[in-house]
Each structure stands twice: as structure tokens, then as C-alpha cells.
Amino acid sequence: MPRVPSSASDFAACARCGYCNAVCPTYAVLGWESSSPRGRLRSAAEGRRDLGAAGRRYDCTLCGRCAQVCPVDYDLPALWHHLRGKAVEAATAPPFVERLARTVDAAKNVFDLPNDERAEWVAFMTDAPADAFTRPRAEVLYYVGCVSSFSPAVQGIPQDFARLLTAAGVDFTLAGGEEWCCGFPLRVAGLAPQTEALRRHNLERLAAIGAQRVVFTCPSCLREWREHYGVTQVELLSAAEFLDALVREGRLALGPLNLSVTYHDPCDLGRGCGVFEAPRRLLAAVPGLKLRELPEHHLDGVCCGGGGDFEMRDAAAAGEVAAGLARMVRETAPQAVATACPQCQRMLQEGLHRLGEELPVWDLAQILQRSRQEGSSNG
Ligand code: SF4
Ligand code: SF4
Helix, strand or coil: CCECCCCHHHHHCCCCCCHHHHHCHHHHHHCCHHHCHHHHHHHHHCCCCCHHHHHHCCCCCCCCHHHHHCCCCECHHHHHHHHHHHHHHCCCCCHHHHHHHHHHHHHCCCCCCCHHHCCHHHHCCCCCCCCCCCCCCCCEEEECCHHHHHCHHHCHHHHHHHHHHHHCCCCEECCHHHCCCCCHHHHHHCCHHHHHHHHHHHHHHHHHHCCCEEEECCHHHHHHHHHHCCCCCCEEEEHHHHHHHHHHCCCCCCCCCCEEEEECCCCHHHHHCCCCHHHHHHHHCCCCEEEEECCCCHHHCCCCCCCCCHHHHCHHHHHHHHHHHHHHHHHCCCCEEEECCHHHHHHHHHHHHHCCCCCCEEEHHHHHHHHHHHHHHHC
């Protein structure tokens, strides 16, 4: 069992091998030993509580790759969470943390926008139904999440996912302005106690809707619900798993798409929720689509730079991490990139832009919808 180092003997077990440093995406761009997993572990072992050490705790995307390679089986991401909580308690966390706490408390989303605009993306669809996908009760609740609700660059994800659900005849609803932030951005900032009101509210909405399933196009929201919402009677599924089942049941016909596509494993979907094969099965189900793998994938999947609130801590460095992933994508010479997370999509777009690459980045839902549209128009 992976363990969270806490005692002096636990900390002493670190072999100082540096395997964690070798795979750490933020260390790769920041370059400071104090920002590396090994360096942060060392400062925790030494009990350092100064502002510099506390700030370094946020030089991390919480991608989980370090834990994957640690020979003494430390649960390093759990330690990073714990240390961020301690930084908040000691009022030594970076200034963005308090801003984030205030924003989510007041707005119920991380963008500080009116929360009743959460489903505005529906208004941009010419084919949306009159009820705008909002029904008082439904079998399935589609929990959209802050990023694709509010970020125009990725609003195509919920639009196409809603189209696919409609085409498959799924009885689903959005919670609209009654959907509140899931709590994940607060938890990773070290603000776990503040997630409770959000959790309670979202669970009340779920009960009122009476859904038997909740589906998520954002793996971080899925992870928050799976690990912290205490839901036992309702199924929580990633969009990839849900769509995979619909395709296998013959409820979604896919048309040909002659395209080579490289799939990127989002950290929270892959290492976080263990969902690796459903996205690949979906892509393989599209006739004509040639699936390519990155040099590092599955449990060794490479972070996009967008996790762990790292972008709020250091947007420039997060962009450099994204550019590193984009370089790796370029090595596989695809015609498009597929992923299954709005934040990964945003970061990959940013990374490719930094390299001057024009490659399109699509979510699985967008690729499937494209295959339905282009496939049918191809005949
Ligand atoms: S979780 Fe990822 S970013 Fe954070 S220390 Fe580990 S490898 Fe580095
Ligand atoms: S991989 Fe594990 S044992 Fe090696 S330096 Fe990192 S924390 Fe220590």
C-alpha cells in the first residue's frame, strides 16, 4: 500500500534516488531542487514552514507521476495535499489561494462569473431543444463543471456531448445555475474544509432530479465526486465510459473519419480514476480513424500543466509544461489530438500555439460527433 510519509523514519526511507524528479513536469520547467518532489519532501522532513517552502508546495500539478515511480512507494500526491492544507492553516499559502476561496464562496464557480450563466453554451447551439436540456427530473444528470461551462475555448465539449446524448435517446438534464463548483479546485489548493457546502448543495440537486447516474466530461469533477461525495446508490461515470457503453449497445452509430489521432491520457482520468481503455475503444470504434500513442501513455501519461491549480500559481510555467507535451505530440505526427478533459484541451491548445502548430485538439465527444456528421455527409 502506498504510504503518506509523516514520521521521521518514514521520511528517512526516501532513497534520494531522484526518480520522482526525472518524471516531474514542473521540475522540468522550473529547475529548482526546492520545487522538485524530492526537494519538497526534504523540506517537509526538515519541518520547514517558511513562506518560500510553503509556496513551493504549489509548484506542482498534482499529476501523480512521481508516486508512479517512487521505489519506496510513497503516496506523494497525498503528501502534497496535506502540506497545502498546512500552508493554508499557517496563512503561508500563495495569495491566489485566498482569492480562489473568496471567488468560489461568492460565485459558486472558479471564474467569478454569474453562476446562472453556467448553461449559456446552450444558447450558442442552433439545434438545442426548447427546454435547453434542463428538465426537472431525469435518469441521468450531466454535471458539466466550471471549465467547459464558462471557458469559450472548450464549450464545444458540452455542446457535442449533449448532442450525442440526445442522439442516443438518453433521458438527461443539466443542473444549470444550480450546478455549483464540485470543490476540486479548492481541495487541491489546500482548502478541503470549504468544499463541504458545495458537496452538500450538489447532492441536494442530484436528489431533487432523482438521477440514477451522473456523467462527467471533466475528470477532475468526476474524481472529486468519486473520492469525496460519498455517493453509493448512484453511478458516477466519465463521459468516455458512458459513450463507450452507448456505442457498444448500438445506440450511437459512428461514420467514417479518415484521420490519424494521438490520444492524450488526462492525469485525473487515467492515473486518477483508472480510465484508460474506454477512450481508446471509442476512438478505435470510429471507422477509418488511426489511433496513435504518445511515447509515454497510460500510467506513464504526461501532464498538460493544467492540474493542481498550477496555472493559477504560475501561468507562464504551466504553459511551458503544455509546450513540452505538445512537442511530444508533434513527434507522433498526427492530424489531430484527442483528449478527454477540458483543462487538458485548453492547455494542449496553448502548448501547440506556443510551438506555432495548427493541429486541432478535440475532446472524445467532439470526435464522435464529427464522425457522425462527416460520416453521414460522406455517404
Ligand atoms: S504530482 Fe506531478 S507535478 Fe507534483 S511533484 Fe509529483 S510529478 Fe511533480
Ligand atoms: S522517487 Fe521516492 S525514494 Fe526516490 S527521491 Fe523521490 S521520494 Fe525519494
